[in-house]
Amino acid sequence: MAQSVWGYDSDNGPERWHENYPLAKGDKQSPIEINSKDVQHDSSLAPWHASYDPGAAKTILNNGRTCRVVFDDTFDRSVLRGGPLTGTYRLRQLHLHWGSSDDHGSEHVIDGVKYAAELHMVHWNPKHGNFAGALKQPDGVAVVGIFLKVGKTPKPEMKRILEEIDNIKTKGKEAPFQHFDPSILFPKSRDYWTYHGSFTTPPCEECITWILLREPIEVSSDQMAKLRSLSKNGENEPVNPLVDNWRPPQPVKGRVVKASFK
Ligand SMILES: NS(=O)(=O)/N=C1/NCCS1
Numbered sequence: 001m002a003q004s005v006w007g008y009d010s011d012n013g014p015e016r017w018h019e020n021y022p023l024a025k026g027d028k029q030s031p032i033e034i035n036s037k038d039v040q041h042d043s044s045l046a047p048w049h050a051s052y053d054p055g056a057a058k059t060i061l062n063n064g065r066t067c068r069v070v071f072d073d074t075f076d077r078s079v080l081r082g083g084p085l086t087g088t089y090r091l092r093q094l095h096l097h098w099g100s101s102d103d104h105g106s107e108h109v110i111d112g113v114k115y116a117a118e119l120h121m122v123h124w125n126p127k128h129g130n131f132a133g134a135l136k137q138p139d140g141v142a143v144v145g146i147f148l149k150v151g152k153t154p155k156p157e158m159k160r161i162l163e164e165i166d167n168i169k170t171k172g173k174e175a176p177f178q179h180f181d182p183s184i185l186f187p188k189s190r191d192y193w194t195y196h197g198s199f200t201t202p203p204c205e206e207c208i209t210w211i212l213l214r215e216p217i218e219v220s221s222d223q224m225a226k227l228r229s230l231s232k233n234g235e236n237e238p239v240n241p242l243v244d245n246w247r248p249p250q251p252v253k254g255r256v257v258k259a260s261f262k
């Protein structure tokens with residue numbers, strides 16, 4: 001089976017992405033390490049609001065690099081607004097990044113803390129016509145990032161996604177995933193950090209307003225094991241566990257991270 005052009009292995013991983021995707025060496029790359037001492041509280045930052053239509057959820061997919069839930073984004077059906085954003089952004093998909101053990105897996109690192117996983121809800125600005133057009137704009141995309149922490153009181157709302165894992169074990173597997181409002185995954189607090197960055201996967205376009213929620217949600221170690229039971233390989237190929245699909249922190253290059261909280 002030919003190697004995919006990019007991935008997370010030694011021969012196609014983050015250190016080599018720039019060979020085929022030059023943007024990966026840009027000045028506004030993601031993820032980054034966030035150090036609270038360098039964060040600037042911005043009292044002008046408004047609260048953010050998501051209004052998602054559960055009927056917009058369509059399918060869940062294993063694309064060999066992550067587990068992704070896809071939503072109908074053909075009109076303003078599930079939208080994000082407020083916070084650092086101008087206008088409304090349409091929810092297109094959500095996916096996760098995770099480690100091979102509970103002590104790492106997130107992409108953003110907070111005061112040295114690596115969480116077990118990081119969930120991304122990807123939205124795009126319809127003023128740019130379509131998703132492909134939005135990728136070329138600095139205000140084209142908004143991603144809400146939620147950290148997953150292993151704890152004793154797992155969030156029941158994560159169950160719905162994890163229950164589907166058994167149906168999408170191998171690369172290319174897709175299953176219906178309907179009647180799902182992802183805002184049930186949000187933690188209690190709406191506190192967030194925000195900065196301008198990029199996709200954490202190639203081609204690494206620098207079109208993202210990141211909204212990272214300060215409060216992690218809890219999952220159980222068993223739930224993390226479930227996520228790690230996904231495979232990179234296709235059916236009837238040698239088993240290659242889908243783990244450590246995270247990009248390490250990139251140079252901040254003078255960017256200032258704003259906080260909605262003190
Ligand atoms: N991890 S990420 O959300 O920055 N990368 C993506 N690539 C295509 C859609 S989302």
Ligand SMILES: [Zn+2]
Pocket residue numbers: 095096097120200
């Ligand atoms: Zn992501």
